[in-house]
Amino acid sequence: MYQLLKQIVRVGIKTEAPPQSDEGLRLLNQRLQQEILGMFAGSLAIRHVDAGSCNGCELEIHMLSNPYYNIEALGIKFVASPRHADLLLVTGPVARNMEVALKRTYDAMPAPKLVVAVGDCGCTGGIFGESYASCGRVANVIAVDVAVPGCPPTPVALLQGILTAISADAKG
Amino acid sequence: MAFDSLRLHLSELPGAVPAWQGQTTAAELPDICHAVKVQGGRLAALWGTDEQDHGQGYVLHLALAKPEGMLWLRSALPADQPHYPDLSPIFYPAHRLQRAARDLLGIDAQAADRRPWLRHAAWQATDLPLRHDADAAAVFEQGGDDYAFTTVVGDGVHEIPVGPVHAGTIEPGHFRFSIVGEKVLRLEEHLGYTHKGVDKRFQGMALAEGVRLAGRVSGDSTVAYAWAYCMALESIAAAAPPARALWLRALMLERERIANHLGDLGYLGNDGGLAFGLAQFMRLKEDVLRMNAGLFGHRYMMDCIVPGGVACEPGREGLEAIGAECDALEREVHLLKDIYDDHPGLQDRFLTCGRLTANTASKLGVIGLAGRASAQAWDLRAQARPAPYDVLDARMKTHKNGDVAARVIMRFDEIFESLRLVRSVIEHIGAGEIAVPLPDIPSGRMGLGWVEGWRGESVVALESGEDGRIRSCHAHDPSWQNWPALAFAVFNNIVPDFPLINKSFNLSYSGCDL
Ligand code: SF4
Numbered sequence: 001m002y003q004l005l006k007q008i009v010r011v012g013i014k015t016e017a018p019p020q021s022d023e024g025l026r027l028l029n030q031r032l033q034q035e036i037l038g039m040f041a042g043s044l045a046i047r048h049v050d051a052g053s054c055n056g057c058e059l060e061i062h063m064l065s066n067p068y069y070n071i072e073a074l075g076i077k078f079v080a081s082p083r084h085a086d087l088l089l090v091t092g093p094v095a096r097n098m099e100v101a102l103k104r105t106y107d108a109m110p111a112p113k114l115v116v117a118v119g120d121c122g123c124t125g126g127i128f129g130e131s132y133a134s135c136g137r138v139a140n141v142i143a144v145d146v147a148v149p150g151c152p153p154t155p156v157a158l159l160q161g162i163l164t165a166i167s168a169d170a171k172g
Numbered sequence: 173m174a175f176d177s178l179r180l181h182l183s184e185l186p187g188a189v190p191a192w193q194g195q196t197t198a199a200e201l202p203d204i205c206h207a208v209k210v211q212g213g214r215l216a217a218l219w220g221t222d223e224q225d226h227g228q229g230y231v232l233h234l235a236l237a238k239p240e241g242m243l244w245l246r247s248a249l250p251a252d253q254p255h256y257p258d259l260s261p262i263f264y265p266a267h268r269l270q271r272a273a274r275d276l277l278g279i280d281a282q283a284a285d286r287r288p289w290l291r292h293a294a295w296q297a298t299d300l301p302l303r304h305d306a307d308a309a310a311v312f313e314q315g316g317d318d319y320a321f322t323t324v325v326g327d328g329v330h331e332i333p334v335g336p337v338h339a340g341t342i343e344p345g346h347f348r349f350s351i352v353g354e355k356v357l358r359l360e361e362h363l364g365y366t367h368k369g370v371d372k373r374f375q376g377m378a379l380a381e382g383v384r385l386a387g388r389v390s391g392d393s394t395v396a397y398a399w400a401y402c403m404a405l406e407s408i409a410a411a412a413p414p415a416r417a418l419w420l421r422a423l424m425l426e427r428e429r430i431a432n433h434l435g436d437l438g439y440l441g442n443d444g445g446l447a448f449g450l451a452q453f454m455r456l457k458e459d460v461l462r463m464n465a466g467l468f469g470h471r472y473m474m475d476c477i478v479p480g481g482v483a484c485e486p487g488r489e490g491l492e493a494i495g496a497e498c499d500a501l502e503r504e505v506h507l508l509k510d511i512y513d514d515h516p517g518l519q520d521r522f523l524t525c526g527r528l529t530a531n532t533a534s535k536l537g538v539i540g541l542a543g544r545a546s547a548q549a550w551d552l553r554a555q556a557r558p559a560p561y562d563v564l565d566a567r568m569k570t571h572k573n574g575d576v577a578a579r580v581i582m583r584f585d586e587i588f589e590s591l592r593l594v595r596s597v598i599e600h601i602g603a604g605e606i607a608v609p610l611p612d613i614p615s616g617r618m619g620l621g622w623v624e625g626w627r628g629e630s631v632v633a634l635e636s637g638e639d640g641r642i643r644s645c646h647a648h649d650p651s652w653q654n655w656p657a658l659a660f661a662v663f664n665n666i667v668p669d670f671p672l673i674n675k676s677f678n679l680s681y682s683g684c685d686l
Contacts, residue, residue, distance in 0.1 A: 004448060004511050014455055048341045052366045054682045056391025056472060061341050062435070063461070066454035080339035095685075096294035097365045098344060100317075101336045127385055132301045132312055133294055133369030151474065152391065 014067040044076045044166065047085035047109070051102045051141075052134065053092030057119040057152040061089065069155045076162065082108040087165060090142075093121045093128045094135040106142045114165045115144045118158065123147040174240040178207055182243070187407030188558040189622045190241030198232065198247045198256035205236070205262045213238040214537045214550075215263035216622075217631045217648035219371075220273040223248075225304045230254045230279050235620075235631055235648070239555040242622055244633065249279055258283040264536045265653045272364075276302040276371065290364040290685065293317035302371055324350035324358050332667065336365045340671075343681035347670075354666045359659040366685040374645035379405055379613060379634075380479055382642050386632060387474050389647045390683035395421075395428040396625025397632065397647060398477040403558070404634035404645075405479045407619030409610045417481035418560045419601040423494070424473050424482075426590040426597075429626035430501070431460045431472075433583040433590075436678050440580055441512065443672040444521040452508055456501060463497055466490075481607025491598045498591045509584050522577035526673030528661040529574055538657045540628020540650040542677050545582045546574035546657075552624045563600060564593055574661075579676040586626075613640055627651065627680065649683030 048061055064071040065078075079085050082105045094102055106113070117138035120126035125136030138144050148161030175182060175192055182192040196204060205215070217235040224230075229251035236243045249256060258281040260266040270281040271289035278300045288297070295301060295312035323331075329352050336344035346362040370389060374382055386401035387394040399421050406413060413421075434457040441449020461471040467486040468476045476484050486494070512518055528538065533546035543550055552558070553566035569585040571578040613636045621632035628650025637643030658677050662670055 003507070003514070007452065007507060007511065008448065011452065011455070049337055050341075050343050050366070052368050052682075053343070054388040054391040055343055055680065056388065056394065056474070058341050058343065059392060059435075059472065063454070063458060065450075066458050067451050068455065068458050078341060082337075092366070093368060095366050095368050097292040097367050097685075098336065100293070101344065101365070105337050127388055128368045128370070128373060131308060131369040131372060132299075132306070132310055133367050133372070151388075152472070154471065 015070040015073060044087060044162070045079045045085045046076060046087045046089050046162070047079055047082045047105065048089045048091070049102055049105050051090050051092045051098045051138065052095030052128075053119065053121060057091035057121070060152045060155055060158060061091070061118070063155045064158060069159065071159070082106070083110065085109050085113075087114040087116060087162065089116050089118055089162075090122055090138045090144075091118045093125045093130075094138055094141045096133055096135055099135055099141055102141055115142060116161050116165050117144045117147040118161070119153055120149055120151045123149050126151065174238045175208070175236075175243045177211070178204055178243075180204070185244070185407055185618070185620055186410045187619060188403050188412075189552070189556050189620065191244060191407075191620045191622070192241065193244045193246070193618065195246050195248070198249060201234070201245075201247060201259060202257050202262060204245070205234075205259055208236045208238070208243070209262055211238065214539075215259070215265050215269075216242060216629065217633070217646070217652075218259070218266055218269040218273065219633070219646045219648070220277040220279045220302070221635075221644045222277060222303045224251055230277060232256050232273070232279060233633065233646070234259075235633065237550075237629075239550070241556055242620060242631075244618070244620055254279040255282055257281065264656065267656070269652060276300065278303075287320060290367045291315070292319075292364060292367075294367075301369065306372075308372055308375070319362055321348045321360050321362070322358070326352070328352050329357060345681050349667060349670075351667055354668070356662045356665055356667060356670070359662050359670075361655055361659060363655065363681060364685050366682045368686070370686040371644070371646055374642050376637070377642045379636060379640050379642055380610075382634070382645055383477070383479060384475060386645070386647055387477075389686065390649055390680040391472065391474075392432055393428070393625040393627060393630060393649075393680070393683065394472055394474045395424045395477060396623045396630040398475070399425060400621030400623040400630045400632040400647070401634065401645075402477055402479050403621030403623065404619040404632045405610065405613075405621075407621070408617040408634065408636055409613055411480065411608065411610050413481040414605040414608055415560075416601060416604040417606045419597050420482045420484075420486070420606065421477055422560050422564060423594055423597045424468070424476060425623065425625070426593050427460065427464065428473065429590045430587055430594075431457055431464075432626040433587045434460065434505075436675065437508075437512075437580065437583050439675050440522075440576070440672065441518065443675050444518045446512075446515060446518050449508070449512065449518075456504055459497070460501075463494065467493070478607060480610045481605070483607070485606050491601070495595060495598050498594050502588065502591050505584065505587055512580070519577065521669075521672060522580055523575060525576040525669055526661040526665055526676060527573070527575040528657050530572060532660050533574060533657060536657050536660070537653050539653050541582055541586070541626065542579060542654050542657060543628065544568065544570045545578040547572045550629075552622060552629060556622065558622070560597070560600070564596055566593060576672055576676040615643065625650070627678070628654065647683075647686070649680050651679040651681075652684045654679050655684070
């Protein structure tokens with residue numbers, strides 16, 4: 001236990017506002033927090049669905065929770081049920097074998113619902129495209145508010161995408 | 173030669189790994205497989221191709237592995253009756269592989285289990301998407317999706333269906349638990365949800381482009397797959413990448429292993445109730461990813477390995493930075509290992525949980541990290557030793573307990589070994605080119621790639637077509653071999669331990685749904 005506590009103290013707080021450049025991202029964080037406070041009373045619940053990704057995008061979604069990005073400190077949390085979710089984060093091209101499951105997940109969410117499509121695959125179908133096995137981009141299957149390109153998008157790009165979805169919702 | 177005793181006419185494939193190719197009739201397959209098994213070999217991959225555009229029928233492909241090398245066997249099957257003997261009694265992994273091949277091409281092992289594997293509702297049994305005459309853009313009429321799970325009956329037995337959408341940020345698949353009280357009597361897996369038609373997608377791609385798709389078969393193993401693809405293509409071209417490129421490939425492969433193991437150790441701590449572990453290990457993983465982004469231009473090193481070499485040059489300073497990072501990581505991971513080792517709550521969750529005995533692992537043909545944690549000594553970095561592992565002297569780690577604790581220890585041990593290998597690369601690497609152009613490649617040539625990724629071996633089998641395009645390409649993920657083992661490992665454990673056991677295997681869905 002002593003070692004464990006010592007390690008916590010030694011490492012200190014790693015959470016950073018800006019991963020690379022300073023002010024631009026700090027702004028982003030403040031805005032993000034404000035948007036979340038305004039729209040979602042300080043708490044945004046996200047449900048992630050892998051609709052057929054290569055698992056690369058999931059790796060970056062995982063990284064959002066590491067101490068550097070510390071997404072929970074922004075009031076954003078990942079929830080286990082679509083019924084608890086404000087926003088659906090969808091990765092991958094939509095495999096035809098996942099089409100029904102994705103639609104059902106979307107239907108199970110309470111309105112108003114936001115959808116962010118993640119990665120080149122989510123945006124366009126990516127390298128997998130459309131075929132007998134793939135419906136292509138997420139927007140071919142459910143309504144998408146924001147699409148975040150990248151293969152996979154970095155955690156910062158993901159945060160920006162989430163912010164954009166919330167602010168778009170605030171406007172409209 | 174590794175497969176001499178089979179008395180087949182074999183030709184050696186040029187390239188980085190010891191590999192041979194041969195042909196045989198389907199009827200002879202059981203005897204050959206049996207002989208290979210008796211000699212300590214195993215089934216590495218099984219798939220099919222359509223040759224009807226060449227006036228033939230189908231071909232069933234088997235990749236059989238021994239520690240010393242790989243045998244790629246081809247058996248012609250007639251177009252009107254593409255049947256072959258069921259190989260699953262000899263090699264357990266053949267069960268699902270045969271079903272998958274049947275779904276895509278209609279070639280049939282006539283095994284007792286007639287259920288589809290990859291085919292859910294997106295196409296019907298009469299549609300064969302991988303045939304050449306099936307248009308790549310065609311969309312089939314939806315079939316029914318009523319998979320017949322095995323039911324367990326008895327007093328108090330009930331079922332828990334889970335998925336395909338899981339509660340966490342993970343890939344989709346369906347697990348059907350039959351339980352009594354809180355004990356798991358049976359777990360049945362139903363995968364294939366992320367099937368994206370990768371084999372079909374490969375067809376007709378430029379050979380040089382295919383590496384990008386190979387690198388997206390399973391995103392967490394992008395380096396392993398890209399290398400395996402390039403190895404196959406370079407075998408076809410009979411061209412070797414420059415020495416510096418090979419060193420850099422090994423460096424990237426070991427960094428991929430380190431990053432994944434760090435992430436897994438964090439999640440395993442978390443699932444064991446120690447959130448501290450997640451925060452600590454994810455911080456270390458993020459540091460590794462940032463170093464990758466700085467030196468290779470991509471956090472996961474996607475598209476960094478290209479046919480003929482590598483696409484990025486970290487330079488001397490970059491390598492020095494990696495060396496310094498290795499020292500820091502080694503210190504940090506040792507510290508965390510001590511904390512994990514001394515944490516009674518965590519060890520209580522890890523020890524004896526999700527045990528896969530060596531005997532079961534051997535029967536199932538389990539490989540890779542999970543295999544080594546159950547005394548299955550397969551690691552081609554230490555066995556077939558493709559360059560630069562011939563110089564690197566990788567030391568294989570194994571454990572005999574096969575429980576979650578053993579798979580945790582394997583990850584710690586392999587991180588330390590990978591750190592040693594990375595340092596060794598930095599010591600050995602010389603200056604020079606990082607890529608050579610490949611010559612034009614005639615059609616009808618075949619090459620094999622075989623790389624020990626962090627999860628286990630990635631196999632890529634490639635055939636060239638006209639105009640520098642791919643005729644066929646098949647990628648095989650070690651998860652094919654290891655998914656069935658998960659079902660054995662959870663038997664008699666309690667349902668709440670499933671996430672921990674599952675994480676300790678951390679198998680790929682995308683990699684085998686393809
Ligand atoms: S965008 Fe890239 S990383 Fe994400 S699922 Fe597609 S191929 Fe994988």
